Amino acid sequence: MRTHTCGELAAAGVGKKVKLCGWVANWRDHGEIVFIDLRDRYGITQLVFRMENDKELTGRASKIRSETVLAITGTVAARDKANINPDMPTGEIEIAVESIDMEVPAETPPFEVVDAPKADELVRLEHRYLDLRSKPMQEATIAKHKVLQATRRYFDGEDFLEIETPVLWKSTPEGARDYLVPARKSPGRFFALPQSPQMHKQLFMISGFDRYFQIARCFRDEDLRYDRQPEFTQIDIEMSFVSLENIYSVLEGLMAELTKVAAGKNVSAPFPRMTYNEAMERYGTDKPDTRFGLEIVDATNVAKKTEFKVFQNAGMVAGIRAPGGAALSRKEIDALPKAVADTGAKGVAWLKKTADGISGGVSKFFPEPIREELFSVFGGAEENDLFCFVADSPKVARASSGVLRGLLAKRLGLIDEEVFNYLWVTDFPLFEEDDEGKLSPAHHPFTSFPTEYLEQLERGEDLFSIPSHAADLVLNGVELGSGSIRIHDPAMQSRVFKALGFSEQELEDRFGFFLNAFRYGAPPHGGFALGFDRVLMCLLGRESIRDFIAFPKTTAAKCPLTGAPTSVSDQQLEELRLKIRKDD
RNA sequence: GGGGGUGUAGCUCAAUUUUGGUUAGAGCAUCGGACUGUCGAUCCGAAGGUUGCGGGUUCGAGUCCCGUCACCCUCGCCA
Numbered sequence: 001m002r003t004h005t006c007g008e009l010a011a012a013g014v015g016k017k018v019k020l021c022g023w024v025a026n027w028r029d030h031g032e033i034v035f036i037d038l039r040d041r042y043g044i045t046q047l048v049f050r051m052e053n054d055k056e057l058t059g060r061a062s063k064i065r066s067e068t069v070l071a072i073t074g075t076v077a078a079r080d081k082a083n084i085n086p087d088m089p090t091g092e093i094e095i096a097v098e099s100i101d102m103e104v105p106a107e108t109p110p111f112e113v114v115d116a117p118k119a120d121e122l123v124r125l126e127h128r129y130l131d132l133r134s135k136p137m138q139e140a141t142i143a144k145h146k147v148l149q150a151t152r153r154y155f156d157g158e159d160f161l162e163i164e165t166p167v168l169w170k171s172t173p174e175g176a177r178d179y180l181v182p183a184r185k186s187p188g189r190f191f192a193l194p195q196s197p198q199m200h201k202q203l204f205m206i207s208g209f210d211r212y213f214q215i216a217r218c219f220r221d222e223d224l225r226y227d228r229q230p231e232f233t234q235i236d237i238e239m240s241f242v243s244l245e246n247i248y249s250v251l252e253g254l255m256a257e258l259t260k261v262a263a264g265k266n267v268s269a270p271f272p273r274m275t276y277n278e279a280m281e282r283y284g285t286d287k288p289d290t291r292f293g294l295e296i297v298d299a300t301n302v303a304k305k306t307e308f309k310v311f312q313n314a315g316m317v318a319g320i321r322a323p324g325g326a327a328l329s330r331k332e333i334d335a336l337p338k339a340v341a342d343t344g345a346k347g348v349a350w351l352k353k354t355a356d357g358i359s360g361g362v363s364k365f366f367p368e369p370i371r372e373e374l375f376s377v378f379g380g381a382e383e384n385d386l387f388c389f390v391a392d393s394p395k396v397a398r399a400s401s402g403v404l405r406g407l408l409a410k411r412l413g414l415i416d417e418e419v420f421n422y423l424w425v426t427d428f429p430l431f432e433e434d435d436e437g438k439l440s441p442a443h444h445p446f447t448s449f450p451t452e453y454l455e456q457l458e459r460g461e462d463l464f465s466i467p468s469h470a471a472d473l474v475l476n477g478v479e480l481g482s483g484s485i486r487i488h489d490p491a492m493q494s495r496v497f498k499a500l501g502f503s504e505q506e507l508e509d510r511f512g513f514f515l516n517a518f519r520y521g522a523p524p525h526g527g528f529a530l531g532f533d534r535v536l537m538c539l540l541g542r543e544s545i546r547d548f549i550a551f552p553k554t555t556a557a558k559c560p561l562t563g564a565p566t567s568v569s570d571q572q573l574e575e576l577r578l579k580i581r582k583d584d
Numbered sequence: 585g586g587g588g589g590u591g592u593a594g595c596u597c598a599a600u601u602u603u604g605g606u607u608a609g610a611g612c613a614u615c616g617g618a619c620u621g622u623c624g625a626u627c628c629g630a631a632g633g634u635u636g637c638g639g640g641u642u643c644g645a646g647u648c649c650c651g652u653c654a655c656c657c658u659c660g661c662c663a
Binding site: 026028029030031032033034035037044046048050051052065066079080082083085087088091094108109110111112114115117118119120121122123172174175176177195196198220221222223225226228341342440441442443444445446447554555556558560 | 591595614624656659660
């Protein structure tokens with residue numbers, strides 16, 4: 001039906017007879033002359049109709065509206081110099097249309113499909129097929145394709161095998177809430193959709209597929225965010241006979257390639273590394289944004305010398321020195337405590353460095369010589385610095401300072417948006433404490449740890465201090481993924497499960513098939529999983545992973561296009577032996 | 585489940601900060617007309633509203649109060 005796309009014709013094509021197909025992006029009717037911009041995914045080409053050439057055709061063209069599908073035949077014509085549009089790749093030419101071969105009319109769309117759709121996201125999602133015609137969505141969708149292909153090329157080149165894993169899988173008690181699928185052939189029983197192919201890929205290692213990858217769909221029935229969807233994609237890898245070093249270097253190669261493909265930037269490997277403890281100390285978070293300084297300073301000692309009771313009673317006084325922060329208004333500073341309230345901080349103390357001393361906030365508590373001591377703790381002080389302090393337990397003080405750090409950097413324009421700062425955060429603890437003070441895996445229960453801690457695990461002593469062979473990959477303060485060396489010794493695995501409080505029976509029911517496999521020759525192995533949608537979001541500088549999911553769900557986990565989830569017929573329920581409770 | 589924000593024409597927004605007052609306005613889109621070079625065309629004109637929904641206060645509610653729904657952000661949650 002077409003000889004060319006709407007993006008490829010240029011001056012070299014002048015004189016050619018062509019057939020183009022596409023959607024009407026815009027139209028301009030001047031009476032004697034009519035222009036139509038024809039759009040496909042390759043670009044936009046201007047069509048021109050003249051009354052003097054064909055009155056009937058031009059009259060017909062003048063009635064065509066946006067989003068109509070057209071197929072036309074015409075001749076490529078050079079534009080007069082004055083009429084060249086330098087902003088369009090096809091701006092040197094236009095098509096003098098001779099016939100309209102097909103015209104599929106479109107109703108007036110609910111929003112205008114333009115370069116930057118202004119419509120509310122909900123309206124766009126209800127008509128996602130239209131939204132996807134827009135430039136930003138076309139770009140995001142095409143970028144995703146390119147990154148997917150680059151990923152496959154990269155792993156294929158590194159001798160990885162792409163192997164699929166089941167989507168109908170087994171519910172496990174650990175981790176996120178499962179999406180369940182009733183099993184008709186086994187009434188009262190359920191499949192679960194996988195939260196990740198974790199156990200599958202470890203079984204592949206036992207099978208001898210020593211380098212595996214998959215672009216895997218994962219499902220988690222938890223609350224949504226801008227960076228969390230109930231179904232999302234992971235780049236999932238697993239390798240045998242490797243150390244973490246091998247895993248780092250494979251991923252560094254991948255990310256360098258993807259950064260180039262998606263963002264056109266070169267990043268150099270190896271990526272910097274930082275231990276978990278160091279990250280928490282210097283940045284108050286396990287995913288530090290290293291594009292700017294403002295590191296957390298332990299000002300406890302000097303703060304305790306002041307008469308300020310809040311400082312004297314605190315376990316720690318954490319401080320941030322923000323150059324230029326004195327420009328913040330009183331209103332902005334007063335808003336800081338609320339911004340960090342979620343971390344548990346009860347307040348934010350502050351003072352400003354002025355030309356002749358300090359002022360505002362808690363400055364009166366810092367007379368000389370404590371003032372000089374304060375400055376030296378922060379490595380000096382310049383005019384217009386803002387000093388912020390959070391006094392609390394060390395945990396809260398650091399966490400809220402970490403949040404403050406990000407806020408101040410953003411407000412003061414200290415973040416270079418052009419930079420891609422990758423960072424390995426290493427040596428995560430093996431366990432963490434859940435809300436009830438119970439032990440839970442910090443990464444997942446298959447994570448290995450240095451053997452010298454086996455005894456400590458056995459004794460159940462100070463378990464939170466045991467380090468693991470697990471690391472996260474962080475980009476500009478966003479956690480892209482995590483991985484670890486796994487336990488391949490069944491005895492060690494059982495000990496971890498026991499420490500986590502699983503009974504023999506539970507272990508057998510939930511993980512029996514998995515633990516059994518390790519009895520038949522399990523190689524040492526490890527792997528990693530990257531949140532693919534997040535990688536794209538970061539590399540393309542988008543606000544949400546929804547941009548990279550063709551049909552995403554709302555924060556209430558509903559599909560605005562189809563209305564799913566919906567109720568089902570009584571017959572369907574009957575077949576599954578399910579009954580819906582009506583009372584709630 | 586908790587907190588915050590938003591909801592007015594098909595779309596994006598206004599409607600005198602806190603403070604209720606005549607017929608709820610504008611831009612874009614749509615429809616009609618004009619125009620030979622536009623490219624976000626321009627000009628003239630028209631049509632378009634259950635102010636998310638329900639209740640309340642009031643002589644009078646887009647505006648105040650209560651409830652509810654949807655969307656977005658956030659805490660919890662996401663091994």
